Structure formats: C-alpha cells, structure tokens
Amino acid sequence: MNVEEAMNKLKEEGYKHTDKRLDMLQLFSDESRYIAAKDVLESLQDKYKGLSFDTIYRNLSLFSQLGILETTELDGEKKFRFSCSTDHHHHHLICLDCGKTKHIDECPMVTSPISDEGFQVVGHKFEVYGYCEKCGETKRKLNEYEKLS
Incomplete structure (x- = not known):
C-alpha cells in the first residue's frame, strides 16, 4: 500500500480527502514500520494546532477497517503500519x-x-x-x- 492507493481507497469508500489524512498516510509511508497513535499525534500537532488524540485514533481505526493499515500490539499498545503490498500470504x-x-x-x-x-x-x-x-x-x-x- 502507498499513499496514493490509500487515498484512492478512501475516495472509493466515500470518505473525504483531507490534508490531515494525507499527512497521516504520508507519515506511515515515510516511517515504514509500526508506530503508535501518540507518535502520529506528536508528528502532526505542530502543523495542526488543536489536533486531538481522538481524531488521530478515529482515522487510524478507519484506515485499519478499510485495510489501509494493519495493526499489532507491542508493549501493551496498539501500533499501526501500512498494509503490505504483497499478494502472497506471509x-x-x-x-x-x-x-x-x-x-x-x-x-x-x-x-x-x-x-x-x-x-x-x-x-x-x-x-x-x-x-x-x-x-x-x-x-x-x-x-x-x-x-x-
């Protein structure tokens, strides 16, 4: 999965294109590892004053539900990353x-x-x-x- 594919998936499913969503997805593309919601918030809060943890988590949950992100739990915390772009089971x-x-x-x-x-x-x-x-x-x-x- 990449940012363009993810944004197209959102559009196909009837969700709005927003700069916040684009920036969140770009962060996952740049990081290419599992990251926590708090890391997303820390990365974007300077650009988006008043950005809340609820907004971040709601979008991360949406991205997971649509198959854009995959999740795991590390150290008792839910973490997210782009879904793999490989077609084979692994x-x-x-x-x-x-x-x-x-x-x-x-x-x-x-x-x-x-x-x-x-x-x-x-x-x-x-x-x-x-x-x-x-x-x-x-x-x-x-x-x-x-x-x-």
Whole structure:
C-alpha cells in the first residue's frame, strides 16, 4: 500500500480527502514500520494546532477497517503500519525496539494439526518479536558495557 492507493481507497469508500489524512498516510509511508497513535499525534500537532488524540485514533481505526493499515500490539499498545503490498500470504518478524518488520514467507499453519481437530480456521496472525540486526547489536554492546561496569 502507498499513499496514493490509500487515498484512492478512501475516495472509493466515500470518505473525504483531507490534508490531515494525507499527512497521516504520508507519515506511515515515510516511517515504514509500526508506530503508535501518540507518535502520529506528536508528528502532526505542530502543523495542526488543536489536533486531538481522538481524531488521530478515529482515522487510524478507519484506515485499519478499510485495510489501509494493519495493526499489532507491542508493549501493551496498539501500533499501526501500512498494509503490505504483497499478494502472497506471509507473516512478520517485528523489532521490539524500532518497530521495523521483515516478511516470513513460510506459514506455520501449513503444518498445524488444527484442521484435524474439527476446527474451521477463518484467519490467523503469526508474528515473531525480537530485535533487528541494528537494534540487536546495540543491545549486545550495552549488555557488554553493563557487565564491565
């Protein structure tokens, strides 16, 4: 998904084109990682005086409902990112520090015995949390420093 596709989706669904929505979507395009509603508010509040958390969250919920954004929960907080533009089924590795994601093309549901249990699966989500190479290296160096102190 990109900003143009997202704005077209809003228009197709009968929602107004606003500069706030455009700027919110541009932020997600620029960040390309999971971000929280409070981060969106902090990024836009200088440009839009009086912008409320409710307005941000209402739009984020709309974007999620329309499939423009996908959500996850990290550290007890709902976070959002552009929906993947890939057509194939996949899952994600998610960095707990910076929120960046990486695709996992293998699906663990393929080998799952759930269908043998008489349970009809209609959807699933598989996310692996950890640290990307950059954040992992920073954590490793910090741990080494703390051991020496």
